[in-house]
Amino acid sequence: MSELRLQGLRKTFGATTAVDDLSLTVADGEFLVLLGPTGAGKTTTLRLVAGLEQPDAGSVFINGHEVTSRTPAERDVAFVFQQYSLYPHLTVYDNLAFPLRAPGRRWPEELIRARVQEIAAMLSIAHKLDNRATELSGGEMQRVSIGRALVRTPNLYLMDEPLSSLDAKLRETMRVELKRIQRDLGATILYVTHDQLEAMTLADRIAILEDGKLIQIGSPREIYENPVSIQAARRLGSPPMNILPPAALRILDVPAGTERIGVRPEDIKLVEDGIPASVKNLEHLGPETVALLALERDTLYLSLPPSQQIRRGQRVNIKVDREKVIFFNGKGARIDTGKTAEVGR
Amino acid sequence: MTTKDKTTFIQKLALATPEPIARKARGLSDRALAWLFISPTIILLLAINIFPLLWTIYLSFTNYHANRPNMHVRWIGLRNYERILGREDVWEFMQITAHFVFWTMLLQVLIGFTLALLINRNFKGASFWVTVILIPMMLSPAVVGTFWTYLYQPQTGIFSYIINAFHNFGPIDMIGSVKLAPWAIIIVDTWMWTPYIVLLTLAGLRSIPDYLYEAAEIDRANSWQKFWHITFPRVLPFLMLAVLFRGIENFKMFDMVAELTSGGPGSVTEVVSIALKRAAFESWKTGYASALAIILFVTVFALGNIYVKALNRVKQ
Numbered sequence: 001m002s003e004l005r006l007q008g009l010r011k012t013f014g015a016t017t018a019v020d021d022l023s024l025t026v027a028d029g030e031f032l033v034l035l036g037p038t039g040a041g042k043t044t045t046l047r048l049v050a051g052l053e054q055p056d057a058g059s060v061f062i063n064g065h066e067v068t069s070r071t072p073a074e075r076d077v078a079f080v081f082q083q084y085s086l087y088p089h090l091t092v093y094d095n096l097a098f099p100l101r102a103p104g105r106r107w108p109e110e111l112i113r114a115r116v117q118e119i120a121a122m123l124s125i126a127h128k129l130d131n132r133a134t135e136l137s138g139g140e141m142q143r144v145s146i147g148r149a150l151v152r153t154p155n156l157y158l159m160d161e162p163l164s165s166l167d168a169k170l171r172e173t174m175r176v177e178l179k180r181i182q183r184d185l186g187a188t189i190l191y192v193t194h195d196q197l198e199a200m201t202l203a204d205r206i207a208i209l210e211d212g213k214l215i216q217i218g219s220p221r222e223i224y225e226n227p228v229s230i231q232a233a234r235r236l237g238s239p240p241m242n243i244l245p246p247a248a249l250r251i252l253d254v255p256a257g258t259e260r261i262g263v264r265p266e267d268i269k270l271v272e273d274g275i276p277a278s279v280k281n282l283e284h285l286g287p288e289t290v291a292l293l294a295l296e297r298d299t300l301y302l303s304l305p306p307s308q309q310i311r312r313g314q315r316v317n318i319k320v321d322r323e324k325v326i327f328f329n330g331k332g333a334r335i336d337t338g339k340t341a342e343v344g345r
Numbered sequence: 346m347t348t349k350d351k352t353t354f355i356q357k358l359a360l361a362t363p364e365p366i367a368r369k370a371r372g373l374s375d376r377a378l379a380w381l382f383i384s385p386t387i388i389l390l391l392a393i394n395i396f397p398l399l400w401t402i403y404l405s406f407t408n409y410h411a412n413r414p415n416m417h418v419r420w421i422g423l424r425n426y427e428r429i430l431g432r433e434d435v436w437e438f439m440q441i442t443a444h445f446v447f448w449t450m451l452l453q454v455l456i457g458f459t460l461a462l463l464i465n466r467n468f469k470g471a472s473f474w475v476t477v478i479l480i481p482m483m484l485s486p487a488v489v490g491t492f493w494t495y496l497y498q499p500q501t502g503i504f505s506y507i508i509n510a511f512h513n514f515g516p517i518d519m520i521g522s523v524k525l526a527p528w529a530i531i532i533v534d535t536w537m538w539t540p541y542i543v544l545l546t547l548a549g550l551r552s553i554p555d556y557l558y559e560a561a562e563i564d565r566a567n568s569w570q571k572f573w574h575i576t577f578p579r580v581l582p583f584l585m586l587a588v589l590f591r592g593i594e595n596f597k598m599f600d601m602v603a604e605l606t607s608g609g610p611g612s613v614t615e616v617v618s619i620a621l622k623r624a625a626f627e628s629w630k631t632g633y634a635s636a637l638a639i640i641l642f643v644t645v646f647a648l649g650n651i652y653v654k655a656l657n658r659v660k661q
Contacts, residue, residue, distance in 0.1 A: 050563060052559050052562070052563075071562070072559075072562045072563050072565075073562060073563070073565040077563065078563065079559070079560065079563045081556050081559070081560060083554075083556055085554075085556045085557055085559070085560040086560075087557065087560075087561075087574055087575065088557075088578075088579075089574065089578040089579075090574065098561075098564050098566070098574075099564040099565065101570075102564060102565035102566055102567075102570075103566075103567050103570070104565075105565065148560075148564070
């Protein structure tokens with residue numbers, strides 16, 4: 001496994017800048033998730049690392065060696081595509097064996113067989129080895145795709161939204177398996193997703209991208225508690241952080257320059273005597289209930305334990321602990337009130 | 346027209362329809378109406394396709410001569426067929442046709458596939474070159490045959506000139522030579538129809554998603570592996586389809602050969618359809634020619650069926 005370093009990466013497609021001066025490091029054995037909305041430049045970044053695209057500026061270093069001008073084959077990385085990208089005319093066995101049959105690095109057949117069986121067993125697809133790649137369910141195709149990446153021991157694994165085409169149940173299972181595999185192998189993984197839940201559960205660190213720029217990088221907990229901007233704050237957490245004018249929550253004592261404040265749904269409490277609000281909508285999610293409340297001029301989300309019962313249309317009072325409030329200036333950047341936040345590298 | 350006018354118009358129309366027809370039209374079910382609509386086409390089809398086919402089958406069992414309509418027509422059973430299948434020169438022109446089909450298909454697939462692979466990149470002027478390459482296909486076979494006779498002129502034709510530029514063979518008589526004439530028609534057909542193979546192969550190539558090649562690239566496959574495992578399997582069904590269509594056409598090939606060599610010199614390029622034409626409209630052995638036509642039909646049909654079965658197996 002290896003360390004990956006990106007330095008000043010820049011890539012434009014015509015008039016659009018997909019990746020803009022991106023620099024970050026993935027430590028050896030780290031699971032780093034690139035999180036961001038569509039068009040943020042996550043997939044482009046991944047492809048730049050793989051060598052499937054050439055950057056307009058900047059460099060890629062794998063294990064300290066500059067690989068920017070090297071072909072994908074020379075970089076020795078594994079890529080799990082969003083569309084699985086299995087070879088349709090080969091069986092599962094041949095799909096898994098394909099990387100090991102590369103000319104010049106060909107393994108002996110007995111070793112190939114052993115390795116393929118091992119990986120297939122690890123991913124629970126051993127019973128489908130003789131099936132054609134097209135005769136599989138979505139989940140099985142996904143596992144073959146991951147298996148094909150695992151079969152070699154490359155420098156690093158690059159995964160492009162590999163779970164996005166799976167149903168929710170399968171996604172849950174695969175998340176746990178991916179994390180387990182990564183721990184067992186000590187693999188360095190760069191993982192792209194737009195799903196904040198995947199990011200929160202899988203990542204050792206999350207790098208949030210927006211419009212091609214890195215806006216924050218840190219552990220899930222760090223970003224969740226200390227977002228550097230409104231954008232970063234809203235990326236993690238479901239329902240997302242509430243962003244409101246300070247007056248709406250009757251917070252009068254604000255640092256200079258504050259234009260908006262952010263407070264998480266779980267940090268709002270129902271009280272007897274407080275800011276009046278009415279319940280516009282309720283979602284019972286099992287372990288929690290999410291309520292959409294309407295204030296005088298704003299709406300916000302509130303997260304309640306199931307023991308607290310409220311009804312749609314009910315009038316309630318809320319209160320917010322000032323300690324939990326985050327202050328943002330006019331440009332959306334967080335105003336430092338003494339808490340630390342890790343920005344950039 | 347206002348709604349009121351429309352109603353009145355239709356009412357007038359209804360009134361104008363004679364009562365018996367109107368009654369019948371109202372009583373027609375959907376099914377009957379459907380039949381009514383397609384009946385003109387069916388009648389045309391029957392008259393132009395089905396009837397002649399059946400009539401030809403009937404004629405093949407007779408000794409009818411079209412240039413002697415008043416001659417007494419006798420039913421002679423399978424004698425035409427026996428004569429055809431027993432004659433040596435029948436097998437010869439089957440062989441000539443098979444030779445023609447085999448070589449044209451082989452050359453067209455090899456050249457067409459290669460050309461398609463080369464054009465399938467995004468280079469400047471790609472679409473221009475594709476259009477240029479497609480031009481031969483759009484010409485009429487008779488016209489192509491005709492102007493290639495000029496190209497093939499031993500003294501003044503450009504074909505001989507170009508070959509001699511590489512190595513001095515002296516004036517080359519393609520059409521007049523017994524050995525070279527079959528190749529003359531093969532070359533012209535290849536010139537004309539390779540673009541067809543190129544087109545269908547391009548369609549197949551373009552249906553291959555980029556990410557398959559990218560995955561192979563990441564897996565460190567070389568060009569041959571990419572070709573064999575990704576390109577070839579995906580393109581094969583298209584290629585086979587193209588060969589099926591062209592193969593059938595070339596079995597029946599008439600106009601181009603007729604213009605170019607008329608089956609000559611002698612009968613060296615007498616493909617089946619030319620033999621058929623000679624029998625039918627030069628010797629006027631109509632019954633005999635009908636039998637030959639039926640044999641041709643059955644052969645193409647049978648071969649086509651076998652081929653399609655193979656194609657279906659490849660497609661899956």
